[in-house]
Amino acid sequence: MRILSVGDSSLKGPESLEALARLLSARPEACLALSALEGVRDGLLAAAAQAEAGQAGYVEEINRVRERHVGVIQALFPAREQSRVLTPIQILLADLEDILHGVQLVRECSRRTQDLILSLGVRASCLLAVEYLRRHKVEARLAETPGLSWVSKGPGGGRLDYEKSFAALRGLAASAGGLLVVPGGTAVDERGVTVMLRQDGCDLTAALLAAALQAESLELYTERGGVWSADPAFVPEAFVVPELSYQEAMELSYFGARMVHPQALVPAMEPGIPVRVLGLARPEEPGTLICRSPSRVRGLIAxxxxxxxxxxxxxxxxxxxxxxxxxxxxxxxxxxxxxxxxxxxxxxxxxxxxxxxxxxxxxxxxxxxxxxxxxxxxxxxxxxxxxxxxxxxxxxxxxxxxxxxxxxxxxxxxxxxxxxxxxxxxxxxxxxxxxxxxxxxxxxxxxxxxxxxxxxxxxxxxxxx
Missing domain, CATH: 3.30.2130.10 (VC0802-like)
Incomplete structure (x- = not known):
């Protein structure tokens, strides 16, 4: 089994979901961690900030988020199916509007409330993806619970409980009966309260899934389609590095290479699960392989x-x-x-x-x-x-x-x-x-x-x- 992670920078619109469907139709033996559509997270944060300031502009932000999903549905589904696909997303967005109205009344948006708001954006994209994958004969099912377990007490305000998360993820996969779609970067604490992981949470969710299920590979789909030798905005002759060790990838990521947060590599590194950084727009390209012992002959630096x-x-x-x-x-x-x-x-x-x-x-x-x-x-x-x-x-x-x-x-x-x-x-x-x-x-x-x-x-x- 392979595990896929598709972050918001890769979920640009209808063409991204079409590419994802082609990818999974060819090899459906997988689990998928999915983020919100590109721009939705920023829109929800803007809505929360406006509501906290007592401004009614949050309604316009929610309408833009709604239009974003409606536009994707209209592009991907025939007219006779659009209402059915849109209805559960409209219910989510109505809940979201109610939450933001409460924020406007009390003029406060706590971390807990903000996490709940962001999680609804992730869940909306997951609902959309599941419906579209089913149209392409992929038996997809949305996880009923996030699977990740958060311990609220600890340094920095809390931590993930790896063992409980592994057990919960195994349970979700065992009961899936097809391709499991998990909301990326979403966890629940001891009281069942939603917690959003802050740093590349979708990739971390996928890495934990890979470790829990002893997957054959972890595939991280990014906008750049691999790890680059340098930032091409500064170095035009930069190229996609074919292979890296886990340590090299973590160092590059820590110092600004836009691919994956170092924390998201740790669950895959410990059992030695190979990680591929790929591009959803061009999945046939090899991207970058991250593993324990890169086999290629390389230059002195990575x-x-x-x-x-x-x-x-x-x-x-x-x-x-x-x-x-x-x-x-x-x-x-x-x-x-x-x-x-x-x-x-x-x-x-x-x-x-x-x-x-x-x-x-x-x-x-x-x-x-x-x-x-x-x-x-x-x-x-x-x-x-x-x-x-x-x-x-x-x-x-x-x-x-x-x-x-x-x-x-x-x-x-x-x-x-x-x-x-x-x-x-x-x-x-x-x-x-x-x-x-x-x-x-x-x-x-x-x-x-x-x-x-x-x-x-x-x-x-x-x-x-």
Whole structure:
């Protein structure tokens, strides 16, 4: 059995559901995790925001969502079937309008209410897909429950209970009697309250299904049709990477490669289920295979990714040298301020530590550190505490870099020849990732330079193949 995940960026309209039906008609032995139609999630969030502000504009947003589904139904179904297909979706949208009216009255939209609103958008697309698949002789059935089990107590407001989720998903699959369609990214907590997963929830749902059912493969359908060697918006000569290891894929994803969130790879990685990143518009193309041991002969790096805009916060002072616990205080203060640290760099002299965070968190980070280090600043043990904005992190990733001499020299020599200044560098002991911080305005030039140096025509055909 194979498991498919189709996110909202791939569910663009009637043509997407037609492609999905062709795909599953040829090989119906599968389970499908599905997201809302493209744009529906944003429309529902806009409706919730307007209702919370007491504005009646949420009704217009719901009407746009309704028109979106009606347009797809009219394009895919003959007139005699349209009313039957539309009726359950109209009921969902009527419930949605009632919920938003309540939000408007109380002027509050809690996380719990927002999750319920978003889940109805996902369920609407699932109802639509099930009906269309049945028209194409695919015995599809919508899961009565989401299958994923959420524990509301835990770090960050809760966590998934993997064992309960696995048991529930096995139960759903066993009773399906055909192709099971599961609302992607939807879970329920101990009280039966709906919880929406925030980060690539549809892919995570599919990965958990794959692990629970010991599937032969997991197929993630994305707009880009694979994992690219670099962002083609910056690097025109970028290409779809044929194969990656799980670790390489997770690193690329973490540093901005738009394919799948690292968390969604973990359930497939542990049992070694191969993951294919494909394009729904062109499913015949091979895309990218993610597995334990990529078999192809590859270049020294697998790909390049970047994150921007980011800010660098630098702490310098002789009072930090040899003082136990100073790093713990810094990171503790940032954690309490809910600042996510993307990268850390520290001089071996212990005279300075710099951390990199999202630019919108920089002011909060600086304020938290000034409060934590107030005594050291007053005593001049810390001489400098400042932030620098409008920066980018570039990450060069590849398992073949491990133990290979000269990689850093080759990398920074190429950047130096192009006059690109490096502000900070970090490399883990695994040697699979070299990250560096540059000015945001140099991001495109840096990506092109690194791609040309390691993945361009200058490399041998054997290393690129």
């Amino acid at each position: 790909g390049i990714a970047s994150i921007e805009p980011v800010a660098l916060v630098n702490v310098e002072g002789g009072g930090m040298v040899g003082v136990p616990g100073i790093a713990a205080r810094l990171f503790g203060a940032l954690a309490r301020a809910a600042v996510n640290i993307i990268m850390i760099s520290q001089a071996s002299s212990e005279h300075s530590i710099c951390v990199v965070c999202r630019q919108e968190e920089a002011a909060r980070a600086l304020s938290a550190l000034k409060a934590e280090l107030a005594a050291e600043l007053e005593a001049r043990q810390i001489q400098n505490l400042e932030s620098r904005r409008d920066l980018a992190i570039v990450a060069v990733i590849g398992e073949r870099m491990r133990g290979t001499p000269g990689i850093s020299g080759r990398l920074f020599s190429a950047l130096g020849r192009e006059g690109i200044n490096i502000l900070a560098i970090a490399q883990g002991s695994s040697e699979t990732n070299i990250s560096f911080v540059i000015e945001k305005k140099a991001e495109a030039a840096a990506l092109r330079t690194v791609h040309r140096a390691f993945l361009g025509p200058a490399d041998s055909a054997g290393e690129r193949a």
